[in-house]
Amino acid sequence: MRTLHLFCLLAVVFHWSAARAALIIASKGKSEYRIVIPADALPSEKYAAEELKTYLQKITGATLPVVTDATPGGKTEILLGNVGHLKASKRKVDFAALGEEGFVIRTEGSRLLIAGGRPRGTLYGVYTLLEEHLGVRWFTPEVEGVPQTNRLVLPRLDVSFSPKLLCRDVFWTEMMRNADFAARHRLNGQHYRLTEKHGGAYAVFFPFVHSFDSLIPKDLFKDHPEYFPWIDGKRVDGYVQRCLSNPEVVQLAKKNVRQWIKEHPEATIISVSQNDTGKWCQCEKCKALDDAEGSPAASMIKFVNTVAEDIEQDYPRLLIETLAYQYTRKPPKSIQPRANVIVRLCSIECCFAHSLAGCPSGENRRFRDDIVAWQPVAKRLYVWDYTPNFAHYVMPFPNFNVLQPNVQFFADHNVQGLFEQGNYNGGISADLGALRAYLLAKLVWDPKTDLQRHQREFIKAYYGKAAPKITEYLELVQQQVKDTSVHAHIFDPPRAKYLNAEFATAADKLLAEAEAMAESDAVRQRVQLARLPVWYVQIANDRVKDQARTDLVKRFLGIARAAGMTQVSEGMVLKDWAAKMGQP
Ligand SMILES: [Zn+2]
Ligand SMILES: [Zn+2]
Numbered sequence: 001m002r003t004l005h006l007f008c009l010l011a012v013v014f015h016w017s018a019a020r021a022a023l024i025i026a027s028k029g030k031s032e033y034r035i036v037i038p039a040d041a042l043p044s045e046k047y048a049a050e051e052l053k054t055y056l057q058k059i060t061g062a063t064l065p066v067v068t069d070a071t072p073g074g075k076t077e078i079l080l081g082n083v084g085h086l087k088a089s090k091r092k093v094d095f096a097a098l099g100e101e102g103f104v105i106r107t108e109g110s111r112l113l114i115a116g117g118r119p120r121g122t123l124y125g126v127y128t129l130l131e132e133h134l135g136v137r138w139f140t141p142e143v144e145g146v147p148q149t150n151r152l153v154l155p156r157l158d159v160s161f162s163p164k165l166l167c168r169d170v171f172w173t174e175m176m177r178n179a180d181f182a183a184r185h186r187l188n189g190q191h192y193r194l195t196e197k198h199g200g201a202y203a204v205f206f207p208f209v210h211s212f213d214s215l216i217p218k219d220l221f222k223d224h225p226e227y228f229p230w231i232d233g234k235r236v237d238g239y240v241q242r243c244l245s246n247p248e249v250v251q252l253a254k255k256n257v258r259q260w261i262k263e264h265p266e267a268t269i270i271s272v273s274q275n276d277t278g279k280w281c282q283c284e285k286c287k288a289l290d291d292a293e294g295s296p297a298a299s300m301i302k303f304v305n306t307v308a309e310d311i312e313q314d315y316p317r318l319l320i321e322t323l324a325y326q327y328t329r330k331p332p333k334s335i336q337p338r339a340n341v342i343v344r345l346c347s348i349e350c351c352f353a354h355s356l357a358g359c360p361s362g363e364n365r366r367f368r369d370d371i372v373a374w375q376p377v378a379k380r381l382y383v384w385d386y387t388p389n390f391a392h393y394v395m396p397f398p399n400f401n402v403l404q405p406n407v408q409f410f411a412d413h414n415v416q417g418l419f420e421q422g423n424y425n426g427g428i429s430a431d432l433g434a435l436r437a438y439l440l441a442k443l444v445w446d447p448k449t450d451l452q453r454h455q456r457e458f459i460k461a462y463y464g465k466a467a468p469k470i471t472e473y474l475e476l477v478q479q480q481v482k483d484t485s486v487h488a489h490i491f492d493p494p495r496a497k498y499l500n501a502e503f504a505t506a507a508d509k510l511l512a513e514a515e516a517m518a519e520s521d522a523v524r525q526r527v528q529l530a531r532l533p534v535w536y537v538q539i540a541n542d543r544v545k546d547q548a549r550t551d552l553v554k555r556f557l558g559i560a561r562a563a564g565m566t567q568v569s570e571g572m573v574l575k576d577w578a579a580k581m582g583q584p
């Protein structure tokens with residue numbers, strides 16, 4: 001683990017706070033403080049104490065003991081959670097109001113209190129203290145920033161926070177390979193393998209998405225073609241939707257959902273969601289409803305509501321999820337999802353060069369119309385958002401400037417859960433994946449965060465001496481889509497206008513300079529990885545030929561494999577791309 005001495009700002013904070021003589025947590029490697037947890041602490045509260053102890057030790061060199069509230073109270077204490085020592089406190093903590101994740105951080109006399117709702121609030125309060133008030137940074141599982149000081153003085157604090165987005169899922173490989181790391185970023189989706197010590201996950205889906213093939217199995221077509229969609233004069237099988245107005249389909253769906261609930265007691269959300277295709281039913285009955293309601297979402301929501309109503313008495317805490325995706329993205333005129341139904345609206349068609357709110361394209365205008373229409377009717381609105389180029393993971397995707405406005409746009413429209421789909425395949429991502437994952441994690445926790453600061457800090461810590469050139473490269477990428485007539489979509493080809501030859505030449509020059517500036521093997525490898533997207537564009541566009549092309553492909557593969565990259569796109573593994581390029 002690398003420790004960085006990064007933050008000049010922190011020195012100023014220490015100095016300023018010292019003047020107000022608040023809490024002297026540690027001085028010259030020693031501390032009078034101890035960490036107090038409830039005698040009946042949850043695993044996540046015990047872990048919160050361990051994490052706090054570990055980082056206070058890294059910052060100050062002092063080791064604070066951890067005790068339970070069975071021991072008598074003292075003056076110099078850091079109280080974690082609902083400890084008995086709080087009873088004497090004049091200001092009560094309203095734990096019920098903090099929900100599962102909210103917390104307060106405040107100083108009371110010489111004591112520090114970090115108290116959160118169960119199960120994750122206190123742990124999140126500790127991470128917030130460490131990150132926002134003590135300057136600790138978790139850039140990647142391997143690269144962290146921990147300021148060090150001889151004298152740690154904490155200013156008077158009175159902070160209260162509950163995350164606006166209840167379900168926070170950054171679906172990038174770089175965020176999913178270490179559960180402790182994801183927890184430190186206060187992500188609570190289901191893909192991080194969070195355990196009891198992290199307070200578990202907020203939501204566990206079963207199945208995860210596109211569940212129609214398991215709900216109404218394909219092999220029923222032979223005996224029951226009427227369960228399947230009527231398209232162009234006949235019932236159609238294969239990867240298709242289902243005839244949602246057929247009463248037997250509805251009965252079978254109810255039965256299978258109840259079966260899933262029994263088999264998967266860990267699930268908090270059951271997915272009743274369309275397959276990843278069009279091909280919806282246009283039989284007389286389905287079509288009549290959809291036409292009257294102005295959207296095929298009518299048949300879908302009516303069907304999902306019936307399933308949701310069937311389980312709501314028996315499983316009051318369970319939710320049913322469905323998609324508002326492609327052909328179902330527009331809400332029906334009058335049919336509203338029940339209170340236990342989550343609608344997950346998907347932004348797949350949109351331009352990501354410009355913000356959802358600001359891009360003049362028809363795609364983004366229609367998306368805005370749809371989210372505005374869903375907002376008042378869907379009591380539980382989630383969004384499935386897209387953040388790399390899916391047709392070519394290894395290509396510069398110019399969406400850095402929209403990450404924050406888009407997350408804010410979702411939060412402003414009462415979105416409760418945000419799934420940021422990225423390069424989620426096993427290997428590492430070449431298009432600055434570690435930076436993207438970090439920034440998205442900061443945003444879903446607090447959409448109003450100072451993202452520019454996070455970006456500067458990350459680039460400096462991760463790219464070392466090459467940082468200024470990486471920053472220039474990023475600016476160049478964004479410059480390519482400054483013109484609001486040049487849009488960027490997630491399936492753009494290498495010939496996209498913003499990846500023209502002039503750009504690629506300038507970008508490659510900057511990144512070559514960055515590589516030359518790298519001060520260590522680790523930094524050099526990170527910069528080399530960042531060069532691959534530009535080379536990929538050059539190779540795909542036939543801008544390098546003959547021996548130079550063979551050499552570049554070989555160099556590309558050498559770097560990609562050394563870094564652990566496994567995919568060039570959602571659908572193509574690196575090995576197949578190599579074969580296409582005539583390489584082993
Ligand atoms: Zn039908
Ligand atoms: Zn645009």
